[in-house]
Amino acid sequence: MVLLPLLTFVLFVAALIDIILRQEGQVKHLPKLVWILIVILLPLIGSILWFAIGREYGTSGGRSVLSMPRVATTMPVQEFTATPRxxxxxxxxxxxxxxxxxxxxxxxxxxxxxxxxxxxxxxxxxx
Incomplete structure (x- = not known):
């Protein structure tokens, strides 16, 4: 009985984290802000839609954003900014x-x- 709401909550949190950590170029069909609103307003359906059609798979060389190691560096912040499309x-x-x-x-x-x-x-x- 408690398992379904718990799974919904975990899926909801995972979807929000995934949307927030993705770059704009890795988001399909709608802007990131709209996806965030959909997931917040419709947690179960929005999360399922996000993972089914909203995110771009395979654009980070087979590694997810969450699995990438953090690298300490002394490079200026300006070098980390995304180049405009x-x-x-x-x-x-x-x-x-x-x-x-x-x-x-x-x-x-x-x-x-x-x-x-x-x-x-x-x-x-x-x-």
Whole structure:
């Protein structure tokens, strides 16, 4: 009687850990966040769906993420960041793009303020 809920809970926890530890490229059909929500909202069915259709098998050279040994290293953190796939921007490129957008809209707002000031001065000179 207690075995089924215990197995469901173990499957639920295993699915959540597996989803969280997988890279985005190893997740099929839906984004990781959506899979996490499915598994949380529907623990048994969501976990079964995750292991049946949601994860990519065999992409880590036959070894699972959990079985890979941890290696101590002195390499900078930047070298561990994932390289962007085609069409994706790195975090630094996204931040630079956002900075350019902010500058553009600030310049637009400044130009609008200047145009409004010129219009006010023109109206005051005409009066």
């Amino acid at each position: 085609d069409g994706e921007l790195s975090t630094e490129e996204q931040l630079a793009q956002i900075d350019r957008e902010i500058e553009y809209y600030e310049r637009q707002a400044h130009l609008e303020r200047l145009e409004a000031e010129v219009e006010r001065k023109r109206k005051s000179l005409e009066s």
